[in-house]
Amino acid sequence: MQVPVFGRDREIDASRIDADPATIREQVREYEDGVRTEFDLEIDYPDDFTGAVMRAMARIPPGETRTYGDLAAELETAPVAVGQACGRNPIPVIVPCHRVVGRDSLTGYMGGLDLKRQLLEHEGAAIPGDPEA
Template sequence: MTGVAFGTVETPLGDFLVAVTGDGVAATAFHDGDAVRRAIVARLRLPETADATPARQARDELAGYFAGERRVFDVPIDWRLMSPLQRKVLGTLTATVGYGQVTTYGALAESSAAGVPARAIGSVMGSNPIPVIVPCHRVVAGNGLGGFSGGEGVEDKRWLLTLEGYLQPTLDWAL
């Protein structure tokens, strides 16, 4: 495939978009729309393909995740939108922090051995082009949840960590 295929998953957090190239998932977004798709196409420098079939596996895996039925993603990841530093830090995160687990910004800074101070880890998480599949929501501050640039912010991070069982559901939480 020489372009980018898109798929959308309806979730409790809204329509979740996935963009897939011939190498794998290159981007996800907490909102779908023409502007979001155009921005992804521009960043990838690839044409959009009308055939959504290449995005089917990622869309199905994301639907399973948001339904509470999938804990691991098997889709390949296309790391091209990430700098070498982002790849190192986010690769370490993906390989070491599983479903229902969290790590702190400081611990991730130490384990990725990238020479990045803990304060800079937040910037790497905030610029993650593949949230959820590359689980930046699993990185928390030493004294609380920390921030989250995806979706509606920290409330979506709280929802994802509740889905994964790390946080206890509140009375109004529903899957």
């Protein structure tokens, strides 16, 4: 299903969320409006490496980031493997792959780096490589 976020449509696999599409869209809209910082949705995580990375991403609090290397160390794998799994995240924004960044830069986001930056700024997160960070 397509869900608008800051003027861009993001594809979200609603089959992985135990909620009707209207509830999913409403919670994303509340997030965008600043009413909600976390989602109250039951997620069906895949039983594979991507699912493990998704669970790790879901533990990153709003307004914070982790590097691909941080998650790689936590999951005992390589940063590139974490990046690939982030790219396979079927429910972006709700499972916050935008909170995973490079050590010195934003780097990679299926929705585009402009949207990644906008999501992080919306949450008040420091942005790597930003002179004001």
